[in-house]
Structure formats: structure tokens, C-alpha cells
Amino acid sequence: MLYREAGDFNTSYPQDSQTFPIRFDRYRYYVVLAFAFLVVPFLINDYWANAILLPFLIYAIAAIGLNILTGYCGQVSLGTGGFMAVGAYACYKLMTAMPEVSMFVHVILAGGITALVGVLFGLPSLRIKGFYLAVATLAAQFFLVWLFNRVPWFYNYSASGQINAPERDTFGILITGPNAPAWATYLFCLIFLAASALIARNLTRGTMGRSWMAIRDMDIAAEIIGVNPLRAKLSAFAVSSFFVGISGALFFSVYLGAVEVGEAFGINKSFLVLFMVIIGGLGSIFGSFAGAAFLVLLPVALKVVGVDMMGWPTDIVAHFQLVIVGALIVLFLIVEPHGLAQLWRLAKEKLRLWPFPH
């Protein structure tokens, strides 16, 4: 009986259009933020950071990015892995070219470079849509991976063809490299995730978001009421790629540390992020979090249950994971195309009237 919406009146339009119009939601949001920023860094250890928290934070940023493009603007993209690779390589080149600059600047710049590349590969969207656009972005995926494999300049002519994150700090705290403390890498990623989610939310509840959604729902009507389709689509590609680029940069520099492009940013990555968005919920920022959390936690949970508790062989559990994810995708597409976010909304609606539904 703690959660109640009644008696919570908004008396001005800014109040009504805020992110959490209900007071309880707002307080919960502050509590979660405070917990994530002030409590978790003291509890964290290397296992939690590397197995769960870092991948969750980084994939959530990528999912927010893809959700803006696919969920809000309706442009299907299979090039997420390629754009993450752009972010990673941009970050690598910046880190090696300007060692003394803060990592914050590198990651943001890497996002900016990815945004430019995203706009370039978004140009076909002005002519083609749906299935055909998906294939066009697939071409971007393969081309970018090929490019980073074949042009030695991108990996600084290293013999292995890999890129390795050198040790870099920000405000004197080590962020990258094997000696970076878990709490620092966690906080670094958390700051980017919080900022990304905030920006994404602000953009999607305002003018920009409405023109994206108008293009998604009915592009002809959108044009008739004054949406410039070129601007709307390309800005969606730019914003989306910016976030995806940031996640790619963090994935390489903070999380993995060393990257072989075909392995880390192959087509599998594109699908993984797309699955997160579908399972989490298209057109929902919360859905991006939920989807990322789900697909990051699923293998960990399966391993704990299957290998540690039941004593099954590791490879069987790994295959189980593939089967389960595949089945879930099909299930979600049929039963609830709007994903976990919609299930959450429905549950809230049901609980609002519980136990007297009529």
C-alpha cells in the first residue's frame, strides 16, 4: 500500500511532462541512483564488475542507442556491432594519439565520430525502409569489420591485428588497463549510462522524439504535418550511433581491454543488442535497461543453476542458453512485441485495481 497514484496532482505543464510524474516513482528513481552511485562502489569486487555490472552498463547504453533508432524512429538496424567497432577504434586511436587527455573526452569524441559514420550509413534510409534497410545496415556491419581488419592504420600496425587498451586515467584515477580498480571502471561506465539515459529520455519526450515517432508510425502523415523526413531520420541515426559508439568505446577500453574486431564486434553483437531491445521493449528507455539486464544475467544465472548447482557440463549449459534465448525471442515477438517494458506496464495497470478489477 506504499505505492499510490491517487492524490498526486500536477498543476502545471512542466510538472505533467516530467519523466516521473508520480511522486513515488520519482523517489524510487532517486533511491536507485543514490544506491548505484554511493553504495555499489563500496561493495563491488572484480567478479561482480566483470561478470555482471560492466557488461550490463555497457550493453544498456548500446540498447538505448538502438532503441532510439529502431524503437522510436522505426528504422531497423543490423549494424550495431559495426558502429560499436567504430566507437572502439576511434577511442583506441584517440587514446594512443593523445595519451594525456582525459578518458571522458576520448569516449565522448569516439561517440561523436560514430555519430558521423552513422549518419553516413543512415543515408540509404531516406530511400528504403523496413526489410531492405535492415539489409543495407547489414552491409555497414560487414564493411566496417572488414575495414578495421584490413587497414593497418586503425590498429596502429600491431603484429597481431588486435587493439589493446593502454593504461589511461581520468582525474588521476586509473580507468583502463588490467590494474584499474573495479569501482573506478564501474563508476566511469555508470556515469555514461546515467547521462545517456537522461539525454535519451529528454530527447524522446520532446519535439525530436515526437518527430521520430511520427516517422515510425506513419511517415507520409508525418511529412504532411511538417516533419522533415531527412532531418528526422538522420538525427535518429546520429543520436543512436552516438550512444552505440560510446558503448563500443567503453566495451573495448574499460571492459575487454583487448579486441579482435571480428570476434568482439561481429554480426553476433548486432543481434545480441537487437534481442535486448526486442525482449526489453521497443520504444522504451526502461525496456533497454530491462533487456540488457535480462540478456546479461541469463548466462550467469544459467551457469549458477546448471553448472554449480546441478553439475551439468559447461557446454550443455552454453547450448541451453542459445535455445532459451531463441525461444524467448519467438515468444516475445508473438505474445508481447513491446517486451518486458509492456509487461511491467500491464502488471502496474492490473495491480492498480487489484483486488477489485471491476
Add this chain to the structure above:
Amino acid sequence: MLDASEGYTTADGRKIGGPVMEMKNITLRFGGVKAITDISFDIREGEIRAIIGPNGAGKSSMLNVISGFYVPQEGEVWFRGAKRAPMKPYEVARQGIARTFQNIALFEGMSVLDNVMTGRLTHMTSGIFAQAIWKGKAEAEETANREIAEKVIDFLEIQHIRKTPVARLPYGLKKRVELARALAAEPKLLLLDEPMAGMNVEEKEDMSRFILDVNDEFGTTIALIEHDMGVVMDLSDRVVVMDYGKKIGDGTPDEVRTNQDVIDAYLGVAHD
């Protein structure tokens, strides 16, 4: 027929100004098919102008020419005293022409309020960075435009469904939301493509009242296509009649009603 330059006074005493939109000798072809042949007419400031005709007469094509979807092969479109170069639909919208569609074209995934707010897009100019942090101009602009959108919502009596996703609404309300979205743009010329299609008598009465009120309160110039002759004759100040892409009549409802060509087009002619 009226003189092209000056206004007139309607039977119910409203002052109608000079032409807002002038179509001059418009011809539109799709390959070998002539959809519109050499049609000229004007729409005056503050009037309700109806375009009628049997199915396939080219009415919707005419509306699409006005809203920039089709570019006519011949003829000129004059808007507010200036010749209009061929332009994209969104540029036409920015000039102050809004429209509704024959088949509802709402954004189904968005709430009613968001749909109406998209109608305000042409009035919103804040940059992407201001919007990203939701401060300064972006926030002020959002609130200012929300007020106007709320006025339209209030006017069309759809406050109770403000936050409802459009996909959940019944047909009649969707039509009203679509009108709200067009009105929110504060258009200088409002185009309605069959606003009463598929409605029952009660809904038609409501919609007619809204159209008259919009014209009355905001002084909006309205051009509409409609098949219900009773509605057309009651609402409109002047009527253009089209048949097979040609204009066969133009004038007040009474003039059109007695026009022999119009009667022939609607009732058919005896061939001997």
C-alpha cells in the same frame, strides 16, 4: 460567379476576404491518365469551401496538389498572393497548410496529447542540444506549445482521452483527434478530406458543429471534400463540383444545386 479580387458577405453575415489559395489552370497527369484537367478556382479568406464530385472525379488529387504531394504538370498554385514553387509536403506544412486524411492517418503508437503536439512541430525551433538537457528554450517552448495544444484539446472536447494511446480509440474519436492535430498547427488553410466518412448521424452532427466552430472562432479558412450532400450544402459557403477531372460547377450551394451539368453528373443523363 464572383469577382476574383474582392471579398463578399455570406448569407449568415460573415465577411469573406480575398483569395488565400488560387489554383490556376491546374492539369495533373499520371502517365497517360489525366486526373485533373485545366481546373481553376480559389479559396477565400475565412470561407468554407467544399469540393464535391462523384467517385474518381479527382477531388483527392486536387487536395494532394494543394498539400504538395503531387506536382501538377501544368498550371500555377498561388498561396497568399505569391506563386508557389514546387515544394515538399513538409515545406507546404510550414507555410501554414494543414490537412486531415480520408483514411485516418494518426500516429497509432503515440498518445492523443503527443499526436496533437506533433501538430505544433512546425512552430518549434529549439536545437537538439537544448532538447537533450531539457533546459532553457526547449523547456519554455514545450510548455508554451503545450498550452496551445491543450486549448485545441479543450475546444474539441477530448480532454478525457488526452493520455490514451490513439490505437485504443474508436473511429469517431480518432477523426476528432486528427482534426485536433491539424488545428494545433494553427493553419491558415485547413484541408479536410472526407471528415464525415463512415460516421453515424450523431457523429456527423458533432463534426459539423466543430467545423463551423473552428471557422467561426479561429477564422480558419477551410476546404473540405465530402460526399454527404446535406452536410456540404449546409456547411459550405461556396462549392466546386468536379467530374472526370474537370470542373463542372462553381458557386454557392444554391447555384450548384440548380446547375444542370451538376445534376447530370450526379443523376446521369438519358442517352438517346
